Amino acid sequence: MANMRMDKNPMPEQEPLVRNKNFDEVALGYTAEMAIDEAKRCLHCKRPACVAGCPVNVHIPEFIAKVAEGDFDGAYKIITSTNSLPAICGRVCPQENQCEGKCVRGIKGEPVGIGRLERFVADYHMQEGHKDGPPAVPESNGHKVAVVGSGPAGLTCAGDLARKGYDVTVFEAFHKAGGVLVYGIPEFRLPKAIVAREIAKLEHFGVKIVTDAVIGRAESIDELFEQGFEAVFIGSGAGLPQFLHIPGENLLGVFSANEILTRSNLMKAYLPEYDTPIKLGKRVAIVGGGNVAMDAARTAKRLGADEVYVIYRRSMEELPARKEEVHHAQAEEIIFKLLNNPVEIVGDESGHVTGIKVIKMELGEPDASGRRRPVEVPGSEYVIDVDAVVIAIGTSPNPLILSTTPGLEATKKGGIVADEATGATSRAGVFAGGDAVTGAATVIKAMGAGKVAAAGIVQYIQGK
Numbered sequence: 001m002a003n004m005r006m007d008k009n010p011m012p013e014q015e016p017l018v019r020n021k022n023f024d025e026v027a028l029g030y031t032a033e034m035a036i037d038e039a040k041r042c043l044h045c046k047r048p049a050c051v052a053g054c055p056v057n058v059h060i061p062e063f064i065a066k067v068a069e070g071d072f073d074g075a076y077k078i079i080t081s082t083n084s085l086p087a088i089c090g091r092v093c094p095q096e097n098q099c100e101g102k103c104v105r106g107i108k109g110e111p112v113g114i115g116r117l118e119r120f121v122a123d124y125h126m127q128e129g130h131k132d133g134p135p136a137v138p139e140s141n142g143h144k145v146a147v148v149g150s151g152p153a154g155l156t157c158a159g160d161l162a163r164k165g166y167d168v169t170v171f172e173a174f175h176k177a178g179g180v181l182v183y184g185i186p187e188f189r190l191p192k193a194i195v196a197r198e199i200a201k202l203e204h205f206g207v208k209i210v211t212d213a214v215i216g217r218a219e220s221i222d223e224l225f226e227q228g229f230e231a232v233f234i235g236s237g238a239g240l241p242q243f244l245h246i247p248g249e250n251l252l253g254v255f256s257a258n259e260i261l262t263r264s265n266l267m268k269a270y271l272p273e274y275d276t277p278i279k280l281g282k283r284v285a286i287v288g289g290g291n292v293a294m295d296a297a298r299t300a301k302r303l304g305a306d307e308v309y310v311i312y313r314r315s316m317e318e319l320p321a322r323k324e325e326v327h328h329a330q331a332e333e334i335i336f337k338l339l340n341n342p343v344e345i346v347g348d349e350s351g352h353v354t355g356i357k358v359i360k361m362e363l364g365e366p367d368a369s370g371r372r373r374p375v376e377v378p379g380s381e382y383v384i385d386v387d388a389v390v391i392a393i394g395t396s397p398n399p400l401i402l403s404t405t406p407g408l409e410a411t412k413k414g415g416i417v418a419d420e421a422t423g424a425t426s427r428a429g430v431f432a433g434g435d436a437v438t439g440a441a442t443v444i445k446a447m448g449a450g451k452v453a454a455a456g457i458v459q460y461i462q463g464k
Helices: 032-039 060-069 072-079 086-092 114-128 152-162 192-204 221-226 257-270 291-302 323-331 400-404 443-462
Strands: 144-148 167-171 208-210 231-234 254-256 283-287 307-312 335-338 340-347 353-366 372-376 382-385 388-391 430-432
Touching: 032 060, 032 114, 060 072, 060 114, 072 114, 086 114, 086 192, 086 443, 144 152, 152 167, 152 192, 152 231, 152 443, 192 208, 221 231, 231 443, 254 257, 257 291, 257 388, 283 291, 291 307, 291 323, 291 388, 307 340, 353 388, 430 443
Parallel strands: 144 167, 144 231, 167 208, 231 430, 254 388, 283 307, 283 388, 307 335
Antiparallel strands: 340 353, 353 372, 353 382
């Protein structure tokens, strides 16, 4: 019988004023008893909309049924039949806008905690392992595929191909594999040991990973084909930070969110041998309102800042970050300066940041879509005293591969043009997906693009 409790089982967490001083994971995970109780909230709809809401089409009711029975190993097998990175997805996917957003239990209460259950199952498997041993490695089919980038799109594409017997080599520009999962998402949201274990599973299936390999510099796409690769997937992400283009952005103490997150991950979590100190000072302004802005703000707090401001030109209702991340930030004493827009970064005679000048905004009349756009309030400028400013307003794809690969068509925003149904680009044998195509998006959407491209590559090679 279904558990008709209206709300989810709460996620155990570190206390806010304890966790904002450490980089340990905030969410502690369900116990087996909590997971079983939460799984029994599922109504097992005849037409499960939750599956359609998942970019990688996890068989959600089936795995939840196994959890409700206490068969966590069976649940893991179901999840990983379509999802190569369940421990990661369970932590960072915006389930509220995808699978859980479609759950009928959310109409009159809270949806089933699908993401929390996926995380529990993946973590349980990591601790206990398959009862019947590691999965069998498929026999090689003799076809070689190169994957550029080891972020979520590249790892998903590589995993799907390896499970079909393809000889896959992943080329990663940085020192460690994982892309944004390692360098862009803080340890307190996604422990790097989790990423390393998920990558080790792919290596079990024969995926080879080459690090410190900047494709477009060390080797070109054309040279990969000359080495015998029959197809290439480009999943190089969107790592080029965008800036405000306002006075003062060249002052000492202005950072991109990319730099702060990458350096803090190296320093605190994963590669201490590459540690370079980050001196943000005691008062820090974060410009932006997305998940990256929340990550940067919470990281700044953990790096020793007493006051951290999130400056965003729209209202709380329009804040694009996940509600869970906003809630966590507020609990950790991050200060939100909403309906404020930066107009200048202020510095002293030595060229160091001393403040950020903002102008107050108000919501104007609704436009044709019904959205009320923010407009400036004349004469409302004022300065917030800060020691550092972190820009977190988005990223775009690095142009390196496009500039060194003849025949690749680009979008107006600098992404690679790729077919949504197959991942195929304008170059025969070259496929692309994830942020390298769309610009910065979510981990799960990048994974979905990797799955699509893997299927497209199989079709391409088989049709040669």
